[in-house]
Amino acid sequence: MSAYSDDSDVEYDDPQVVLASVARVKKGILSELVSDTRLAIEECDGVARNSVICKALVNEAVRTLPQGKGKELQRLLKSQGLKSAREDTKHLKSLQQSGAPPAMEQLPADILGSVLDWLDPYSLAAAACASKQWQEEAYKDRRWRPFALAILGTARASGQQESWRELFFQAASGGHSRTAYMRSPRRMLRQTLLWTETKPWQEAPDFRTVIPQQVARFILKGSIQEARDDHSDSSEDEEGVLCSAGHGDIAPAVRKLWRTFPGRLKLKQEQ
Amino acid sequence: MPDIVLRSNDGADHKISASTARLSRTVASLLQDLEASKGEDAELLIVPIPNVCNCTLKKVLDFCEQQRAFDDLVRASPAAQQPEVTRKTQAWRETYMKVSTDELYHLVMAAHYLDVPGLLGLCTDAMADHIRGKSPSQVRACFGLKPNLSPEEEDDIRRSNLWALS
Known part of the structure; x- marks a missing residue:
């Protein structure tokens, strides 16, 4: 973690100062992670492969993030995932209603x-x-x-x-x-x-x-x-x-x- | 060439380059009309595709883009590499055609309406795969056909086609 704290004027001898700067950098990275993951979830378009990747990303994020943020992301994923799943079923239903197997006989x-x-x-x-x-x-x-x-x-x-x-x-x-x-x-x-x-x-x-x-x-x-x-x-x-x-x-x-x-x-x- | 937007019947927009869209002859002629009426420098042309749903349109555009990439590749690569390129395309097409019968039906209808030459052949071939080597009842089940031949007619056909059915 100390690799991230490269402020040259920090006094590294003092453990308090080191810890504080580490915490600051960590916070920045984590907030970036949160916003990136959020963006990924929002952009996830319901294609099966993408949603799998998205889930994996959230799992990783939850492991490193503090609990509150992790839960929020999971909730977001759930709402988004449900939505895309629902859209899929809706689409499938509309396909079936327009009558796929019966329509085959109306093949021009x-x-x-x-x-x-x-x-x-x-x-x-x-x-x-x-x-x-x-x-x-x-x-x-x-x-x-x-x-x-x-x-x-x-x-x-x-x-x-x-x-x-x-x-x-x-x-x-x-x-x-x-x-x-x-x-x-x-x-x-x-x-x-x-x-x-x-x-x-x-x-x-x-x-x-x-x-x-x-x-x-x-x-x-x-x-x-x-x-x-x-x-x-x-x-x-x-x-x-x-x-x-x-x-x-x-x-x-x-x-x-x-x-x-x-x-x-x-x-x-x-x- | 500027990008254009294709709008499926459920209102979803797909933005693609005009040269890709022109692989569909229907879209090409629609574009021509639109350009004639709006003038060359109209900003973003929106082409409504009334009888193709969102996901099918996406699938069709997948094909168009791949086809265009393949055409470019063929033009760019030296003659020695052509078989390699062809094989790659065939592999891509085989995975592309792994769709359910429902999807295939919608895809073939879309390909027919949009008049995408390569895609129609690909789809009908895949559909023919559902027929090859099957008995009449299997074909019927696969395509959801109702047996609407009268018993005498069916008997007649069966007898004359015995060579194929045994």
Whole structure:
């Protein structure tokens, strides 16, 4: 504490004088602490992280401050904290009243459309069963064109009179040998990689119709490298990475994998 | 460029730089109109955003600011560091998108209304994540959909989609 008392003309030999100057400096520092903490509490905007920091600050302050001041700060924090908590609940309630889960079904068609644009045929077909509006949106023919082309190949699909969706459905429900590889869940996951790799309305790149599995493997290989970079301690092979993503977690895993598909051009050259 | 104020529907103000705000095409066109009517040197432009609530607007502006910082970074950093920058942004986006379904819904509506190009794609992708790999009933539960297909219709769809549902 004596470090703070640097008044040069104080007689340090006298313990009374030293104590008095220490007390004076201490008082100044403490009052600054009080005003700073008060400012922090008042500025605290109810964001969870900030209020945690604020609480920690007050706890520290209470430890050093005399009791009266400490209590005052705690009271202030409490009023402020309650207020922000109340605002949070109010906000949440207003969100719920405006009907979040029920409102989901009122998702405007164009937003729903752009959500469905991200889906692979399996999820798209499942989503179509969910409700009437969804079915209308999911069954739009342009969504199925690239899928059908990818399964049947451009040559076989040309000159068809049926809709792309029906073509794809026929092929997928067993008429076509090439669909066999799409059935098992893991294959399906690989397939997902392929479908989501480009936006569905874009024409399927040629390599997808040629060697889907190899391409999938290629994607997997590239992205597993990346996954390893992220967690250098994990030593899973590609299957391991996929297995470790449980059924519910498949989507983020897939997204992570296909996002970083490094060698698309390289692959084309190798062909 | 001067700062501007965006006012959410519950009356909270957010002060941001105009160049950040212009990432939203809706705000950009509103600003143009305002500037035309008030003249270039009007002091502080207040843009009301009528159908976005305070916390959602905050979240959207978070994205805009990050996006702008990222754009600046891309422009400033040499080509060799680009992958690093991209990865950082992706990491940021992944944490950014960790929101509840309610929030996601409001965010996607806000992104649609404000017409923020990158954000809408990010949100719809996150929403698609809620659909991927789920059965129809799970999708219904997740999105609070009422099954409004008649039994015959549903049966029909189910039969034609058996390949996807089994």
